[in-house]
Amino acid sequence: MTTQDQSRRNFLKAAGQLTVLGGVISLGSCLGGCSSDSVSPIENTGVKVTLVLANEPTLATINGYIRRVFTGNNNNLPVIVVRTADKKFQTMSTYCQHEGGSVEAPSANKAVCNLHGAQYSIADGNFGKNIGGQSAPTLQLFTTEFNEATGIITITF
Numbered sequence: 001m002t003t004q005d006q007s008r009r010n011f012l013k014a015a016g017q018l019t020v021l022g023g024v025i026s027l028g029s030c031l032g033g034c035s036s037d038s039v040s041p042i043e044n045t046g047v048k049v050t051l052v053l054a055n056e057p058t059l060a061t062i063n064g065y066i067r068r069v070f071t072g073n074n075n076n077l078p079v080i081v082v083r084t085a086d087k088k089f090q091t092m093s094t095y096c097q098h099e100g101g102s103v104e105a106p107s108a109n110k111a112v113c114n115l116h117g118a119q120y121s122i123a124d125g126n127f128g129k130n131i132g133g134q135s136a137p138t139l140q141l142f143t144t145e146f147n148e149a150t151g152i153i154t155i156t157f
């Protein structure tokens with residue numbers, strides 16, 4: 001025969017186990033499927049990096065590009081710098097915000113993500129925008145300035 005005190009104790013014990021179980025179930029379902037359909041952009045740091053145009057032969061012509069890691073910037077992921085016009089350069093992250101894939105080197109005026117095939121424009125007017133394949137947010141862009149007098153390209157991360 002249980003006393004009222006024992007019943008109360010058993011009830012509280014069972015309630016505690018349910019709470020813990022609920023937390024585990026909740027965590028488990030999150031690990032399995034809480035991902036939204038896009039990941040966050042990489043935080044801007046304001047760090048400036050420069051390139052000397054004369055040292056970058058692939059940037060000598062319009063649509064020429066480099067795909068490069070600037071250590072310590074863009075989470076150490078590459079960026080793609082493209083000469084989009086005679087005196088204009090633009091820089092995009094290769095971090096695909098669909099699910100974190102890597103955008104490969106461009107060809108035929110677009111760059112493609114290696115995970116699900118999102119296609120991104122490298123054209124001046126819609127640089128970094130999703131133009132085909134998997135639907136995905138526009139790639140993160142970094143302000144890129146060109147000083148014609150010095151031939152210096154400055155990227156602000």
Ligand code: FES
Pocket residue numbers: 096097098099100101102113114115116117118134136
């Ligand atoms: S991660 Fe899915 S298209 Fe890039």
